[in-house]
Amino acid sequence: MKPEELRYAKTHEWVHVDENAEHAQNGQSLATVGISAFAVEALTDLVFLELPEIGKQVTPGGSLGEVESVKAVSDIYSPVAGEVIEVNQELPDALQWLGEDPYGRGWIAKIRLAGAADLEHLMSHAAYNKMCAEEES
């Protein structure tokens, strides 16, 4: 995934919507969710990742598991509404992917969207970068 093409939540998750994905049924799109490079860097030494359960129904802001560093645990929040149909099973044993490739190999969950993709409330790459810059100062 190219970071510029993704949408972002205030809570640092990224989402990519694929309307033509294999999994799409009845016109439902598939979203892939992960956490941004900014978030991974802020967390520093990652020690643990808890993936959401397959089949879990989520709404925007709902829990998609958690990621833990030496000093803090952070919830991962879903940016969209739908059902978790796939998770990156190997990721908890390969946490370095989050650092090396957070938008690709470090993906966290795939969600079949409940309705039409509602990405209005999410930020563009530029807007997200701006938010991060403000947070840092």
Next chain:
Amino acid sequence: MRNKHATQLIFELSKAGRKAVSLPAVDVPVQPIEEIIPERFLAETSPHLPEVAEPEIVRHYANLSTLNMSVDTHFYPLGSCTMKYNPKRNERLASMPGIVDVHPYQPESSLQGLLRVFFELQQMLEEISGLDAVSLQPAAGAHGELTALMVAAAYFREMGEVRTKVLTPDSAHGTNPASARMCGFETVTVKSTAEGFVDREDLLSKLDESVAVFMITNPNTLGLFERGVAEIADEVHACGGLIYLDGANMNAILGVTRPGDFGADMMHFNPHKTFSGPHGGGGPGAGPIAVVKKLSPYLPVPRVVREKLEDGFKYRLDGDQPRSIGRVRSFFGNSGVLVRAYCYLLTHGPEGLRRVSENAVLNANYLLSRVKHFLPVPQGDRCMHEFVASAAQLKNDSGVSAMDLVKRLLDYGFHAPTVYFPLTVKEAVMVEPTETESKEMLDKFAEALFHITEESVDLLHDAPHTTLVSRPDEVTAARKPLLRWKPSAEA
């Protein structure tokens, strides 16, 4: 000095057949165990505990103790922990028969001396806080905080007011939001100004009738007294909310000002900080709370009350408080810690407590005046009992972090100050010398810190060098937790 040979876990010292304690032979007629306890309840094997001789136990633990820095042996300027001297007379007195060995369910008539200690302590804490009623029940500071929030929740419930929010400053200690959550409140953060004071505009924008409590620490975590605290309290009270004071920093203001006088409705004390209770390697503590009159019906039960008799007083445990939130712990309270606090307060008296704060503040300001020349103190030239320096410039210039600095202090024979708290200062180094240190020690510390800022980056990145252990790998410890020794071969 540590014995060179003593480096093993007590389990590794174990040898079958060794034994330390011998108990007397059974003196009553013995029944077969299976006749008293059916077999299904009996263990098949004994627990695998170490088998060691008594001298071995002494040697093992005595050697372990030499690996610790402690107030008894080192200057320990941990900010917001108040690592002051732990008086030995308090240890002796709290260990006396009739105090240390009393059973919690003894009849009150057999406890009058101890109940009197608690009653008088309640009174002393009321006076020091400027508030009206005290509970000695909570077991630690965070526990006291939780208890006070429960009291607030009960108060609003009874008033029929629906208040869902607790406000906390962004410099607050992590337990504040957690405590609020446990009482069913939502936490809202209030911003601080660059100087570390409450951002009044931000506070006002968040104050409304859904706010139950505003939790503050005063002096704040930068060691500065919030000048406008009375006005802040007025604003919160005007909305019908309550002010909770985190009393961790009381060492700065004893006898000078009182939380009840500057607007607090509730507060907790840390007797293991302010009143010299020993820290015990992380515990025990105690967290007595004090509240204004209108909140006193909700305090946990029991409390100690006193009845006048013809010749003296009778002390009683009063549990008959129908509006109380109930119990927050089993038994009465952390009696051991409370008795030590009582001894401390009697040792100092009113004048002595005032001198404690004066010297705590003097020592901190003196140390600040020396340190600021080579390590910036963003808040300025003055502080109360503690100050926060910043290693941010150093980090920019030479890559040396706050952590590197304080790790090197260990080599110079000082315990490190607190680092990375409060979060509002970059590369924070929080220093609290306390009043029980000499000017000579403060000078030595300042000199050491100065030398360190001139030392090479490489030396500091790998510090400490003179301790048995240096820079443990905390990441692996969290990724692959090894939380107990196992009998099979372990590295």
Next chain:
Amino acid sequence: MPYVYNTPDDQQAMLEAIGCASIEELFESIPESLRLNRPLQLPKAMGELELTAHLTALAAQNKSPADTVCFLGAGSYDHFVPAVVDYVASRGEFYTSYTPYQPEVSQGNLQAMFEYQTMICELTGMDVSNQSLYDGGSAAVEGVLMSLTVTRRRGRVLVAESVHPEYRQVVDTYFASLETEVITIPCPEGTIDQQALNSALTEDTACLLLQQPNFFGCLEEVHEIVEKVHSAGALLVSVIDPISLGLLQRPGDYDADIVVGEGQSLGTPMQYGGPYLGLMACRETFVRRLPGRIAGQTTDRRGNRCWVLTLQTREQHIRRDKATSNICTNQGLFALRASVYLAAMGPQGMREVAELCLQKTAYARERLSRLDRLEVVFDRPVFKEFVVRDRANAVDELLADCERAGVFAGVPLAQWYPDREDCFLLAVTEKRTRAEIDQFVEFVAQHTTSGATHAK
């Protein structure tokens, strides 16, 4: 000034360095309107000699097991404390040190904690232990809260009526602000009513809190109970007596999920109820949900084995929609005492102390049951405590008479179990001699009130 170094000269020199004329100036930031402007109204300062006299006089007004034979139990016990425990705990490097935030200068505490954690795992048969919580009561609450997080069920928690009443009161206080229901399972015959338990176990039940041996001293049928609890998908949170585990089956062996308990019996004096030691251990799979501090083994940059505080996110983590724990302190010094006690006792000593408690309790129970005045109440196996009923229904009087005769005979149940106002609870530890038991029995035998009624 007892503990302050600063002489007037020191103060002068420091003020000059600061650039201040007086100490008063350093308090300028505190507005005049907020100043106390009078001395605190507190008792005058006492020197060490006067303070000692004062405390000695107060202590003399108290009785204790030093002068009164103690059959009091109910969660706090008069057990033997070997001298080595006091010795180790009184070393200044242990009791005046702080939480091990700088591991390089806290290896003494960290290694001792790692050893403690190991010992508790061995004693309870569980996989992982924390460094302790405040006391048995708060550990019980934490165990129940943890079950909510682990099972993700928030509907209800079940608490046996035979769990220590004060622990149950603490659970009630904590849950008053939460939405989860707390259901008490009755124990009419001294142990949990299994039918009532069956009806109470719903799909949204997170746990059963059960004490073994229970508050009445009786053994619960844990094997049957744990099966029921597990089939309902709930957890068993077991409250234990560590002294019993030298002899009785360990909770890990009967498949408990979370173990909590009061560690005071392991080398800590009774101190009127605190500070004590909250034990807590659990299965491996729950380790990231275990509250409190934990020491973990690692290596340092030179490859040496060493210990650090780990999984620190347990301490102050805030989860949005799950129960939180803010309890993060540990009872470092008392966990140390427990470790030294367990090392001094070893497996054999633990077995001996448990057997002594068992035999002496059985003996006392048997002798008391033969008296006209008293009746043993529950027909269940007991370990070191049991309940008796006063046929004369004058418990307070009887206990007062015994006290005058130099015996704390027991804890009356009326304050917690109103329909058992004619009962009291006695504990017999390894410290009680046969002579003490016999004398006590003989005293009660001579104290039937006139007109005593039998078998109400």
